[in-house]
Amino acid sequence: MKIAILLEENAGIASRWRAKALAETLLDETSPDGEAIEIAIGLPRTNEVTWRKQEAELRAGNNKIIVRHLEWERVPTEMAYRMFPQAPVELEFVPDCALPRDWGWNFVDCDAWVVFSSREQGAVFPIKPTSYFVRDLAERFVPKAYAPDLHSVLWERQKHAFRAMRHSRVAAVSTSSTGDDVSGYAGVRRNRILEVPQLLPRHVKTTSRKTSKEKHLLWFTAANANFDIENALEALRIYQADGGTMKVTLVSEDAHLFDPATGQTALLGIPSQTIRVTNSIAFETVQFEADLQRLLNRADAIWSSAIAEGENEGLIRASVAGIPFVGFNYPQNRAHAQTLGVSSILYDEQDSHKIADALFAAEVGNFVPAQKSIAQTPSRGWAPLIERLWGA
Amino acid sequence: MIVSKLVRSEIGVWSELPPGSRWANEGISRIVGFLIEGAAESAEFRYNVLVPRGMAEAVREDLRTLQARENIDWLVHEPTIEFECTWRAANAEQDFPKPEMPSLLADFANAHINVDGWINTFPHFTGSRLLKQHKAAMLPDAIAYDFPIGWDNNHHWGPQGEFVTWLDIAHDTLSNADAVIAHSKHVAHRHGVKLLGLNPDQIRVVPHAPPDLAPILPFIQDRTKTEETRKKAAYILREYAALKGIEYLRQFPFEEVPFAALATQDRVTKNVGRAAEAVRRMVRSDRENFKLITTAPVHSGATWTLFPSVVENQQTHRDIISIPDLPREVHAALFHCATVIIHPTFYEGIVGSLTYYEAVSVGTPCIMGVGPHILELLETAPELREWTFDPYDIEEQISLIRKVCAAPAQAWSKQISAYENRRKRGWDVVARAYAQAATGADRPDTLKKGQ
Numbered sequence: 001m002k003i004a005i006l007l008e009e010n011a012g013i014a015s016r017w018r019a020k021a022l023a024e025t026l027l028d029e030t031s032p033d034g035e036a037i038e039i040a041i042g043l044p045r046t047n048e049v050t051w052r053k054q055e056a057e058l059r060a061g062n063n064k065i066i067v068r069h070l071e072w073e074r075v076p077t078e079m080a081y082r083m084f085p086q087a088p089v090e091l092e093f094v095p096d097c098a099l100p101r102d103w104g105w106n107f108v109d110c111d112a113w114v115v116f117s118s119r120e121q122g123a124v125f126p127i128k129p130t131s132y133f134v135r136d137l138a139e140r141f142v143p144k145a146y147a148p149d150l151h152s153v154l155w156e157r158q159k160h161a162f163r164a165m166r167h168s169r170v171a172a173v174s175t176s177s178t179g180d181d182v183s184g185y186a187g188v189r190r191n192r193i194l195e196v197p198q199l200l201p202r203h204v205k206t207t208s209r210k211t212s213k214e215k216h217l218l219w220f221t222a223a224n225a226n227f228d229i230e231n232a233l234e235a236l237r238i239y240q241a242d243g244g245t246m247k248v249t250l251v252s253e254d255a256h257l258f259d260p261a262t263g264q265t266a267l268l269g270i271p272s273q274t275i276r277v278t279n280s281i282a283f284e285t286v287q288f289e290a291d292l293q294r295l296l297n298r299a300d301a302i303w304s305s306a307i308a309e310g311e312n313e314g315l316i317r318a319s320v321a322g323i324p325f326v327g328f329n330y331p332q333n334r335a336h337a338q339t340l341g342v343s344s345i346l347y348d349e350q351d352s353h354k355i356a357d358a359l360f361a362a363e364v365g366n367f368v369p370a371q372k373s374i375a376q377t378p379s380r381g382w383a384p385l386i387e388r389l390w391g392a
Numbered sequence: 393m394i395v396s397k398l399v400r401s402e403i404g405v406w407s408e409l410p411p412g413s414r415w416a417n418e419g420i421s422r423i424v425g426f427l428i429e430g431a432a433e434s435a436e437f438r439y440n441v442l443v444p445r446g447m448a449e450a451v452r453e454d455l456r457t458l459q460a461r462e463n464i465d466w467l468v469h470e471p472t473i474e475f476e477c478t479w480r481a482a483n484a485e486q487d488f489p490k491p492e493m494p495s496l497l498a499d500f501a502n503a504h505i506n507v508d509g510w511i512n513t514f515p516h517f518t519g520s521r522l523l524k525q526h527k528a529a530m531l532p533d534a535i536a537y538d539f540p541i542g543w544d545n546n547h548h549w550g551p552q553g554e555f556v557t558w559l560d561i562a563h564d565t566l567s568n569a570d571a572v573i574a575h576s577k578h579v580a581h582r583h584g585v586k587l588l589g590l591n592p593d594q595i596r597v598v599p600h601a602p603p604d605l606a607p608i609l610p611f612i613q614d615r616t617k618t619e620e621t622r623k624k625a626a627y628i629l630r631e632y633a634a635l636k637g638i639e640y641l642r643q644f645p646f647e648e649v650p651f652a653a654l655a656t657q658d659r660v661t662k663n664v665g666r667a668a669e670a671v672r673r674m675v676r677s678d679r680e681n682f683k684l685i686t687t688a689p690v691h692s693g694a695t696w697t698l699f700p701s702v703v704e705n706q707q708t709h710r711d712i713i714s715i716p717d718l719p720r721e722v723h724a725a726l727f728h729c730a731t732v733i734i735h736p737t738f739y740e741g742i743v744g745s746l747t748y749y750e751a752v753s754v755g756t757p758c759i760m761g762v763g764p765h766i767l768e769l770l771e772t773a774p775e776l777r778e779w780t781f782d783p784y785d786i787e788e789q790i791s792l793i794r795k796v797c798a799a800p801a802q803a804w805s806k807q808i809s810a811y812e813n814r815r816k817r818g819w820d821v822v823a824r825a826y827a828q829a830a831t832g833a834d835r836p837d838t839l840k841k842g843q
Contacts, residue, residue: 093637093639093642140675140710140711141675141676141679143706143707143708144707147707149704149707150704150707150709155709158710159639159640160639162640163639163642163643166643177679180681181681183645183648183649183681184649184650184681184682184683184711185681185710185711187640187641187643187644187645187649188645189645189648190645190648330679331679
């Protein structure tokens with residue numbers, strides 16, 4: 001059984017390591033007829049040098065994983081039905097849809113698809129039995145991070161994406177809260193929602209390279225409203241003004257947007273008094289796994305300012321690195337802190353004073369100890385996903 | 393044993409709504425429909441609806457959907473073109489106030505409609521003053537005088553503004569009537585006596601009989617919600633979404649998702665915005681998987697209501713969904729499928745809330761914002777107080793939603809008896825009370841003669 005793992009347009013480092021982890025997880029399984037699983041990852045095209053480096057990361061340690069160039073080709077849905085007349089008629093009234101292109105068989109040679117859900121790209125045309133991997137539906141909670149207003153194209157595309165998702169074999173989620181969102185927000189029937197174990201980055205070697213006694217905090221963030229930038233910066237300002245001493249490094253795929261040296265376009269509209277705190281923090285842009293590993297090796301704790309990231313990247317990295325975590329208290333963070341056994345401080349309000357208090361608590365190591373709960377992890381792993389994709 | 397009277401009393405219904413007006417599903421038109429059905433049940437009266445020429449067919453079309461027979465339980469009249477030509481010729485020299493239609497209609501009524509009494513459906517229908525027979529006039533409410541801000545000020549509150557002139561017209565029309573029918577004590581007192589200066593003895597308080605949605609959904613047994621009935625209601629909602637091209641709700645699993653429903657127009661009194669805000673907080677702040685589906689339209693950009701800003705500025709349109717103008721079956725399905733019905737309104741002119749009656753009639757509990765209409769309901773149903781909230785208190789509203797959602801069947805079981813008690817007084821009784829007010833049969837002297 002050959003399964004395609006199709007990444008979304010603009011897939012970042014968080015999607016890529018998940019694709020690799022999922023590929024390796026599925027390769028450990030067998031198809032219901034006892035045959036081995038084969039994996040083809042569709043990796044969106046970028047410049048060829050970068051793409052090759054990303055391909056190498058995905059194949060590192062497991063050359064059974066095949067990586068193909070991917071481009072999502074947008075076509076009118078009626079045209080897609082003319083191209084693939086055998087496809088199930090599920091997308092009536094959806095004006096256009098996305099087809100995966102790989103400059104070859106276009107993944108039609110695969111038996112099933114696992115699509116990394118992205119509502120921005122609309123409906124994926126279901127040529128093959130399709131499942132969706134849904135990290136979160138964060139636009140339910142922070143729409144501004146994805147759309148400036150109701151006229152944004154996102155909302156049209158999202159409707160079409162949800163229509164496709166409702167017809168899929170299964171939508172895989174890692175927490176029951178995200179499952180609730182897939183039900184109540186995306187409108188997928190409960191019997192099509194599958195809770196799977198949280199994927200974790202594999203082949204990660206953490207080697208402490210601490211050279212001083214100074215505590216080092218990595219701040220995982222991104223330049224959008226999901227990361228509550230203004231409150232986070234103001235909290236840092238308060239923390240430092242009140243004598244906080246942890247060295248803070250802002251870690252992001254777009255860290256340059258925060259950096260005083262490059263214009264700080266991510267900080268438009270934030271009061272200058274708050275912005276001044278960026279003069280006392282470091283900025284690290286991470287594009288590849290190696291960039292991140294280097295930073296994790298010297299970190300004492302991770303703080304993520306995300307307010308609705310379903311699979312909080314900072315929390316997962318803290319879990320793998322064996323260091324504590326600071327973040328906002330929302331259902332998915334609570335669930336993952338427990339299932340992954342991460343010592344944490346979860347602040348209850350999006351309030352700069354509360355966040356500053358949490359940073360002080362982190363500095364003195366006042367974390368809630370990890371209480372890993374194996375019972376909450378789905379016991380059959382990802383095997384049910386394969387069964388759903390296989391079954392009629 | 394029901395004994396039908398051989399000769400029915402003829403009751404006139406006076407309406408000056410011009411051709412092209414909306415009739416079907418409008419507030420007072422629905423009450424006329426209920427009255428006709430009530431009269432059909434008792435077989436004591438026949439309702440004669442009089443409308444301006446050009447309006448009759450639209451009214452007939454609506455009345456033909458009732459559980460009542462044309463010509464036997466109801467008739468619709470309009471002046472003929474011949475009458476109008478003759479009338480205009482005869483009155484060419486007369487200095488009638490404009491518009492002339494009410495005078496024409498009244499002359500037609502006096503000459504050609506033989507009824508025992510009239511019911512005027514609105515206080516601003518001035519032609520009723522010219523009727524020669526006994527008459528009653530309805531006073532639904534004078535809502536603008538309780539909630540004067542939020543309308544078009546120049547249009548409504550200028551020296552000759554609509555509400556300003558309404559007050560004089562309503563006073564004159566209602567004073568001229570032999571009886572005034574109010575639907576609640578609070579309207580009779582606050583608007584009838586205190587605002588309009590009517591004589592309290594002139595006012596008859598005739599509350600509506602509570603509506604019942606269950607007959608619209610025949611798969612519901614004993615008003616009870618089951619997994620199966622919710623599935624069927626959800627199917628109706630999905631079919632409607634597909635028919636209307638409401639893409640987000642096409643194939644939506646309504647029966648698997650907890651949601652509140654809120655059925656109303658959006659008006660300054662309706663408080664839709666705070667119900668929407670309650671659901672917004674539940675979803676965005678407390679991360680609860682919940683939705684609000686409302687029939688209130690989103691008046692984009694309007695500032696007289698808080699509702700559009702909650703939806704548009706906060707982009708909550710997937711969790712706070714507006715689907716206005718629902719057909720009756722879809723409305724009933726929405727109420728059955730919902731986990732809870734919210735009635736956040738500050739004020740209604742009736743006793744209680746139609747949405748409460750409709751909700752529990754199909755197995756769904758309702759929570760109610762406290763206003764004079766709810767306080768009047770609580771006088772006879774104090775057990776419902778547990779399900780009421782201060783309409784300004786969003787957190788209290790949220791707590792009540794959560795309480796209901798935790799055990800909806802239990803909540804409903806505590807709300808149903810008040811409804812069943814009120815249902816003992818049906819539309820046949822209400823129709824009789826209207827007819828008696830119209831004919832004067834309920835006056836003490838008449839009652840004495842009849843004894």
